[in-house]
Amino acid sequence: MSRQKSPREKGKFKMSKMFHEYRDNDNVTIVRDTSVHTNLPKRISGKTGKIIGKKGKFYIVELKDFNMTKHFIINAVNLKPVK
Numbered sequence: 001m002s003r004q005k006s007p008r009e010k011g012k013f014k015m016s017k018m019f020h021e022y023r024d025n026d027n028v029t030i031v032r033d034t035s036v037h038t039n040l041p042k043r044i045s046g047k048t049g050k051i052i053g054k055k056g057k058f059y060i061v062e063l064k065d066f067n068m069t070k071h072f073i074i075n076a077v078n079l080k081p082v083k
Helices: none
Strands: 027-030 048-055 058-065 068-075 079-081
Touching: 027 058, 048 068
Parallel strands: none
Antiparallel strands: 027 048, 027 079, 048 058, 058 068
8 A cells, every 4th residue: 555645636635425324233344544634544455354343433343353353433534435
């Protein structure tokens, strides 16, 4: 996964990604958007999880880390739906 954006996309993020509504039990991939400052750990970028619920404008995502399930609170900008 690339840490930098292309020069044309630098400093931007799509507003449609920010206002995208996810439902419970939707599968999502965590894609780290570097233009938005969040405290998202680098080790979970690229992993796939399930949406458990919503907390304000953030989503609670359940990830499986080896044999443990963990819950992360992630901004909608950093999520991408799995088809």
